[in-house]
Amino acid sequence: MRESGGRLKNRRIALGITGSIAAYKAVELLRLFQNEGADVRCLMTTSAVEFIGTLTLETLSGRPVDSDVLSLQGDGRIGHIAAAHDVEAIVVAPATAHWLGAMAHGLAGDPITAACLATSVPVVVAPAMDGGMFSHPATQANVARLREFGYRIVEPETGVLASGMTGQGRLASLNRIVDATVEVLGGDASSAPIVATSTVATSTSPAESRTPARRDLAGRHVVVTAGGTAEPIDPVRFVGNRSSGKMGMAVAEDALARGATVTLILGNHSVEPPALCNVTRAETAAEMQAALRALTPPEGPRFDVLVMAAAVADFRPRTTSATKIGREGGMTLELEATPDLLAETAERVRDSIRTAGGRRPILVGFAAETGSLERAPEKLRAKGVDFLVANDVAEPGSGFGTDTNKVTIFSRDAEPEDLPLLSKLEVAELLLDRIVVRLAAAGGAAKGEVPAGEVPAGEAPAGEAPAGEAPAGEAKR
Numbered sequence: 001m002r003e004s005g006g007r008l009k010n011r012r013i014a015l016g017i018t019g020s021i022a023a024y025k026a027v028e029l030l031r032l033f034q035n036e037g038a039d040v041r042c043l044m045t046t047s048a049v050e051f052i053g054t055l056t057l058e059t060l061s062g063r064p065v066d067s068d069v070l071s072l073q074g075d076g077r078i079g080h081i082a083a084a085h086d087v088e089a090i091v092v093a094p095a096t097a098h099w100l101g102a103m104a105h106g107l108a109g110d111p112i113t114a115a116c117l118a119t120s121v122p123v124v125v126a127p128a129m130d131g132g133m134f135s136h137p138a139t140q141a142n143v144a145r146l147r148e149f150g151y152r153i154v155e156p157e158t159g160v161l162a163s164g165m166t167g168q169g170r171l172a173s174l175n176r177i178v179d180a181t182v183e184v185l186g187g188d189a190s191s192a193p194i195v196a197t198s199t200v201a202t203s204t205s206p207a208e209s210r211t212p213a214r215r216d217l218a219g220r221h222v223v224v225t226a227g228g229t230a231e232p233i234d235p236v237r238f239v240g241n242r243s244s245g246k247m248g249m250a251v252a253e254d255a256l257a258r259g260a261t262v263t264l265i266l267g268n269h270s271v272e273p274p275a276l277c278n279v280t281r282a283e284t285a286a287e288m289q290a291a292l293r294a295l296t297p298p299e300g301p302r303f304d305v306l307v308m309a310a311a312v313a314d315f316r317p318r319t320t321s322a323t324k325i326g327r328e329g330g331m332t333l334e335l336e337a338t339p340d341l342l343a344e345t346a347e348r349v350r351d352s353i354r355t356a357g358g359r360r361p362i363l364v365g366f367a368a369e370t371g372s373l374e375r376a377p378e379k380l381r382a383k384g385v386d387f388l389v390a391n392d393v394a395e396p397g398s399g400f401g402t403d404t405n406k407v408t409i410f411s412r413d414a415e416p417e418d419l420p421l422l423s424k425l426e427v428a429e430l431l432l433d434r435i436v437v438r439l440a441a442a443g444g445a446a447k448g449e450v451p452a453g454e455v456p457a458g459e460a461p462a463g464e465a466p467a468g469e470a471p472a473g474e475a476k477r
C-alpha cells in the first residue's frame with residue numbers, strides 16, 4: 001500500500017459508513033486517511049452501526065460518531081449540518097444500494113444523506129454490494145444520478161463477493177478511495193511514493209504513478225469511450241469484435257495524469273481501467289448510446305472533451321432470443337446496422353449549443369480502416385468532429401489488442417499528421433497535446449457558435465456504413 005504521504009495534511013473529512021458487509025473496511029480506511037494527515041469524523045447509518053458498532057471508530061477518530069439524524073451535538077449544533085459545513089470532503093464508503101437510492105432521491109433519513117444534501121463540498125462515493133444489486137438498472141440509474149450531482153464514484157471491483165458469488169460489487173481498493181479523495185481536494189494522487197506492504201491491494205496504473213509533467217487538463221471533464229461492444233444473439237452468444245480497450249484506456253490514463261476528471265464509457269475490454277476513472281459500463285451499442293445521450297442533454301454537453309475510441313459494433317442481430325438457441329436446424333443471423341454514435345453525439349452537442357449556448361467541447365473520433373485511410377477526411381467532415389484518428393488495422397503493430405499503434409491524426413484546420421509506430425500511451429499523449437491547444441483556442445468561442453467546417457446533422461455521405469468508432473489501435477469503420 002502507499003506509505004503515509006501527507007497528501008491530506010490537515011484536511012477535514014467526513015467518512016460516511018453504510019450497512020454493507022464491507023463496513024469493516026471503513027476502520028482501515030479511516031487509518032489510511034489519518035496516515036495521509038486528515039482529520040476524520042465518522043457518520044453512520046443505523047445499519048452500519050449494526051455491522052461494526054461505533055466504539056472503534058470513535059476511539060480511532062477521537063470524535064463522537066453521528067449515527068442519528070435526529071441527534072444534536074454536545075454544543076447543541078445539529079450533527080449532520082455541522083458536519084456538512086465543517087468538512088472539506090465527504091467520503092461514503094462503503095455505500096449500499098439502499099443509500100445510493102436514498103441519496104439519488106434526496107431522502108435525508110440518515111446523517112450521511114442529510115450531510116451530503118446540506119453541503120457544497122466534494123463527495124466521493126464507493127459502492128459495495130452483490131453483483132446483481134449493482135448491475136440492476138435501478139442501482140445504475142442511482143449511480144448515474146449521483147454522477148450528475150458531480151459526485152466522484154469509485155467503481156466497485158469485480159471478484160468474489162460475500163455471498164461466495166463472483167461479480168462487480170466488491171468495495172474498491174482503499175487506496176483508490178484515498179486517491180480519489182486526494183484528487184477531489186485538488187491534490188495530486190500520484191505524488192505519494194508506492195511501497196510494497198500489507199493488506200490493502202493497490203491498483204496503480206503507470207499514468208497514475210508517474211509524475212505528470214503538466215496539469216493542463218485540471219478542471220476539465222474528459223469522457224472516453226473504450227472497448228468493444230457485444231451485441232446479444234441469445235443469453236449466451238453475442239456478435240463482438242477484438243477490441244481490447246487499450247487505446248481508450250491510454251487516453252483516459254493520460255487525461256488523468258494531466259489533472260482531468262475522466263469518465264470512461266467502457267465496453268468489453270481485456271485490460272483494467274485506470275483506478276481513478278468514473279466508469280460507466282456499456283456492453284452494447286444501445287447501452288453506449290444511452291450513456292452518451294445522458295451526457296449530452298438539451299441543456300448542453302456535460303464534458304469538455306469527448307474521445308470516442310470504442311469499437312462499437314457496426315451491425316447487431318435484428319432480434320435477440322430470450323432462450324439459448326439450440327444447434328438443431330442451424331442458425332441464420334439477420335443483422336441490422338447500429339446507430340452512428342459519433343455523428344449522433346456530435347449532432348446532439350451542436351443542437352444543444354445552438355439552443356442553450358455554452359462552450360463547444362472538443363470531439364474526437366477514431367476510425368479503423370484497412371488498406372487505405374483515404375475515406376478519413378470525408379468522415380471527419382461528415383461526422384462534424386474536431387479530430388479523427390485513423391489507423392490501418394491491417395498494418396503490423398497497429399491492430400486490435402496491441403500495445404502500439406500507428407495513426408494519422410486528421411483535423412479540421414490542419415494538414416493530416418502521420419505519426420510513427422508508437423505506444424498507445426504515446427499516441428494518447430500526442431493526441432491530448434493537440435486537444436489542449438484546441439481547448440485553449442475554443443476558450444474564447446462565443447456562446448452557441450458553431451465552428452466553420454461543421455456540417456449540419458444527417459449529411460453523412462450516402463452509402464457510408466453507419467457510424468461507430470474505430471479503435472485506433474482498435475479502430476473501426
Ligand SMILES: Cc1cc2nc3c(=O)[nH]c(=O)nc-3n(C[C@H](O)[C@H](O)[C@H](O)COP(=O)(O)O)c2cc1C
Pocket residue numbers: 017018019020021022045046047048095096097098099110128129130133
Ligand atoms: C450480512 C448482510 C450483508 C449485507 N451487505 C450489503 C452490501 O454489501 N451492500 C448493500 O447494498 N446491502 C447490503 N446488505 C443489505 C443492507 O444492509 C440493507 O439494505 C440496509 O437496509 C442498508 O441500510 P443503509 O443503506 O441505511 O445502511 C447486507 C445485509 C446483510 C444482512
